[in-house]
Amino acid sequence: MAKDRYAPKTLDDLMANMSSRMSSYVGKSQQLNQHQELLTQCVGATMAQKCRISNYRDSILVIEAESAAVAMRLNYMKMSILSDLRKNGLADLCQIKIQTSPRAAADQQAQKKRSEPIHNSRILSQQTADALLEVAEHAPASLKTKLEKLAALSKKNK
Known part of the structure; x- marks a missing residue:
């Protein structure tokens, strides 16, 4: 067979x-x-x-x-x-x-x-953070919180 x-x-x-x-x-x-x-x-x-x-x-x-x-x-x-x-x-x-x-x-x-790990080399300066906070004072509420969070990053990076 x-x-x-x-x-x-x-x-x-x-x-x-x-x-x-x-x-x-x-x-x-x-x-x-x-x-x-x-x-x-x-x-x-x-x-x-x-x-x-x-x-x-x-x-x-x-x-x-x-x-x-x-x-x-x-x-x-x-x-x-x-x-x-x-x-x-x-x-x-x-x-x-x-x-x-x-x-x-x-x-x-x-x-x-x-x-290779990706490193973020961009650092937010204190001067830029101050400018963002000034803009946030006159911005609507939703944008204001986002700008304040972004400005807070300059303190975090130090």
Whole structure:
């Protein structure tokens, strides 16, 4: 009797396939992180913030740069990067490809903005608070309370 390919599969069977894929993704990610650290040593921390290793396959390393200017600078440094990476653990590396990817840079900047707390650097001066209180004296009741609360912020910030 033929096996029904549409029959429900057990969760163990599905997880076995998923775990092998997940472990390969984790291994690839760890390998790329190690290569990124080597690249940081080769090009310096400031330049490494503007580029990242996107792939390493068939002895070809693909580096994404955030702008054309960074890509051009990396192209000038390509031979020294290649020799440094070969010395530091990537002996089978044959070629480095450099691609420009401004979208990746925008994603990194957006991620940095999300992780940093937002600080309100605006401070209400005492002179401004006094002016608000003067305006509040002649304002309707609803606006008067709001202006007084706003003026009270100058005392809170001190």
